[in-house]
Amino acid sequence: MTEIAFHVNTPDKVGYACRLLRKAWGAGSKVAVTGDPAVLRDLDVTLWTFSALDFIPHCYDAPEPLRARTPIVLVDTPREAPHLEVLLNLGPGVPDGFERFERLIEVVSSEQDDLQQGRRRWKHYASRGYAMTRHDRAQARG
Numbered sequence: 745m746t747e748i749a750f751h752v753n754t755p756d757k758v759g760y761a762c763r764l765l766r767k768a769w770g771a772g773s774k775v776a777v778t779g780d781p782a783v784l785r786d787l788d789v790t791l792w793t794f795s796a797l798d799f800i801p802h803c804y805d806a807p808e809p810l811r812a813r814t815p816i817v818l819v820d821t822p823r824e825a826p827h828l829e830v831l832l833n834l835g836p837g838v839p840d841g842f843e844r845f846e847r848l849i850e851v852v853s854s855e856q857d858d859l860q861q862g863r864r865r866w867k868h869y870a871s872r873g874y875a876m877t878r879h880d881r882a883q884a885r886g
Contacts, residue, residue, distance in 0.1 A: 745873075749850070751850065751851050752862060752880050753854045754881050758783065760851055762800070765791065766798055769800050774830065775830040776828075776832070777834060778822050778831065781820060784804055802815075811826045821840060829845065
């Protein structure tokens with residue numbers, strides 16, 4: 745069964761995702777990132793520029809052969825992911841096909857609307873028997 749972790753109260757979803765992806769890349773994990781296309785485009789640009797010392801190999805809107813060789817892929821839908829290790833969700837809804845992945849990481853900002861959508865996703869997973877962990881960034885900062 746898919747392991748699910750919620751990272752809530754993140755002040756900057758895209759910046760936080762960059763740090764998670766840097767950590768995953770360093771650990772040798774393969775990650776598919778899903779979300780709204782505008783967020784994925786922003787993440788794509790930010791991954792190229794957020795750190796002068798780190799290169800995080802990733803692709804977005806790339807042909808299948810390149811996606812298959814790239815450890816971090818940004819995909820409009822998880823069904824496009826070439827590997828099924830980790831799914832990072834930056835979108836508002838439950839990602840279609842998340843249960844195929846070993847792990848799902850949900851990133852939820854501190855914005856009220858995003859928190860509400862995160863609560864709905866939490867309830868969805870809980871109602872289906874998934875065990876979840878919660879990492880509250882507000883508590884980590886406080």
